[in-house]
Amino acid sequence: MNQVNLNSLKHEANELVPTALDVLKQYLKFPTVSAQNMAIPETVEFVVKMIEDADGEAEILDDLGGNPVIYGFFPAGSNGDATKTLLFYNHYDVQPPDPLDEWESEPFESTVRDGKLFARGVADNKGDLVARLTAIKILQNLQGGLPCNIKFLIEGEEEIGSPNLAPYLEKYRDRFLADACIWEFGGKDEQDRISMVAGIKGMAYLEFTCFGADIDMHSSVGAYVDNAAWRLVQALATMKNQQNEIIVEGFFDGIEEPSDEVKKAVQALPFSEEAVTNLYGLKRPLITSAKGEDPRTAMVLQPTMTICGFxxxxxGEGAKTVLPKSAKAKMDCRLVPGQDPNHILECIQNHLEKHGFHDIKVTMxxxxKAYRSDFSHPFISHVMDTATQVYGKEGILAPNSAGTGPMFEFGEKLKLPIVSTGVGWVGSKAHAPNESIRLQDFEDGIVHMAYMLQGFPGALD
Amino acid sequence: MNQVNLNSLKHEANELVPTALDVLKQYLKFPTVSAQNMAIPETVEFVVKMIEDADGEAEILDDLGGNPVIYGFFPAGSNGDATKTLLFYNHYDVQPPDPLDEWESEPFESTVRDGKLFARGVADNKGDLVARLTAIKILQNLQGGLPCNIKFLIEGEEEIGSPNLAPYLEKYRDRFLADACIWEFGGKDEQDRISMVAGIKGMAYLEFTCFGADIDMHSSVGAYVDNAAWRLVQALATMKNQQNEIIVEGFFDGIEEPSDEVKKAVQALPFSEEAVTNLYGLKRPLITSAKGEDPRTAMVLQPTMTICGFxxxxxGEGAKTVLPKSAKAKMDCRLVPGQDPNHILECIQNHLEKHGFHDIKVTMxxxxKAYRSDFSHPFISHVMDTATQVYGKEGILAPNSAGTGPMFEFGEKLKLPIVSTGVGWVGSKAHAPNESIRLQDFEDGIVHMAYMLQGFPGALD
Known part of the structure; x- marks a missing residue:
């Protein structure tokens, strides 16, 4: 297949964007809030139509429970390489739009202001799906066919933790097999660099409960009655020391030693303590600074143990002299490759038992699990190189994000490298009011996907 | 003055109870909720009328802010001992009646059921005031005058912590001077023994706050951002060890060594671990049992440090991956005589500073302060002895309660022994729905006060 030059791709993208935006605006009208089970069938129907309108084949998989998973397939053109396949992962569900009164325009009536398109789900993740389908159209228009097979997995429960995804991946594994995967999201950072990740941290989200009594008591009995709040405070304090070091035996078991490429990529990541401090209004220095460690290493390569709630x-206000009947805490441990959430739970249970806190229950x-792509895979550098060319500026690729998602199931079942990139930006406000994408990012993201796809078969050879 | 025998007092009390109950029922109609500033002037007017109806002099003190303090005075009869004075402390305000839907009858429409009178404030503390005024009437009827001077201090802010009482005691000290004081409340325990206290624990109610950032953050930043919840957990854990021992330097400073009488009285107090365990549904052994200590000693003679809230x-339910911007805790330290709440605050502030927690703010x-009467004072044994005779069963007198009240100001400013006793019972549900007193306890309490007053001058000689 002849390679179309980048400028031709850009020109064609510019031609197609108005139609693509019309389609995206229709897609954004569906209030597909999975947490509230809203608008699922009609959104599924619309997604299927978008795939078919782009000359793809769509299949609705719904025999294993949960919201349907949509499989999309676009075969390589006659002059393409049918031995190579790229998989796109997307989701059609969105976060609830609350709090509604903080929206400057209707969340499900998309609005353009200042070069941005505002709507719930535009950045997470409806814009990306339309951008990817538009990239396919560019290649069809300019090449008369696709350079490789392209598949889509578009699920409808990402925003509620993808509880039913694994069985679909298991049963329909053959349909989704591919050589590499582009994950759902991504975008530009505060310095306008495209920021991508090739993996994701895992998670063990735990709940601790301690019941001391059946009822709240007058605090005067504190002279002789044990206190659930003190118990939980004491128990948690044994798990992490004042230097913020996790001191639960076995917590670090099995952690994979990162490769040299990974370590090098971590060193190349941008990080500004000042920017982070200002962004959140931090009152204390970073814990990595206090330990003389590199925050980038901690962010990508080290697990965390965070109290999310207590x-x-x-x-309430003022004084109430009560000895509480119970205490609860929520904790989020972000895991790195090699750690197993079930083992983490077990280690913490053993730790509590060993320290005399058998009265504290922990549930997950x-x-x-975490996932990190093989960083030496040529797909990784192909995505990076094409991004640099399209965006005219070196992008950032982290070996894995500091956050979490259902990527492990893909990596484990499909055995492929995964890179997440998309059309968002640092101000996209995914999950918050006034979610947006910038129109120029949308167009550039389309070009990047088209350009990346065009060179994809060659890059793998 | 001739002594009237106990049976005559009982007979006269029985005659007067119907009228006393009528008065009490009128008094209970006033919804005198100080927390909501309700019905204050009309209640004050009614209390003044009750004093005057009993041939006493009433004075409304309201020049120092807060709800008025009512001073009542009944001079000794011509055949009484005008050199001896007893002071009664009462309050006319009540707790809010909430939750209203748990009341079986209207909180401000008193109702008699099963030999009990139900209404908000009947046990705490309106019933006691009417009982005491009725005792005065008995002595007036049977003796033609009172055996000693009797004074009342009746305040209207006890249920909100008596914030304005001290200045009134200071300014009007001369009016309130007396030889001994009967405190506001008390009643029968689960074995129908009259249970009294001659002192009260103090309190330092503290609030801890830790601000880590201006906003809640995504928990993935836990890799490098410090966590206010962890900080507060770690800080609190340094203040009390897993054996429930308070390990803040200086916390125990100044504690007065209890006298032998006090120690003996503590040993005589009833205590059942089984009863306490069943009452509250405790899930763990008493902390005193674990330490091999006596819960009665802890209850009366040792300070506490209780987490009341965190x-x-x-x-909420389920998982939210947030790194909290702040953490707050409330702590109630019950103090014993000799401890100073300001010193406690200072010790805790120093402790936090010393342990590196200068980012945690503590406010009181x-x-x-605690107060404990001189246990060798003859008034103490006089109240005990008369109770045993009236109730026909040995009563219980604790050197101080495990709870707290504004008693220190009285003891400090007026220099007198104080005993708290009243017409409640273990099921009175003060501060809760369906507050009640038992009619027989009301009548017995009237007799006890009359009998105690009759022998009061002689007991002090």
Missing amino acids: VSGYT VNGQ | VSGYT VNGQ
């Missing part, structure tokens, strides 16, 4: 007794609300 | 981050919401 509640016990009276929490949510457990996911 | 809140940080996400506390409420500070009160």
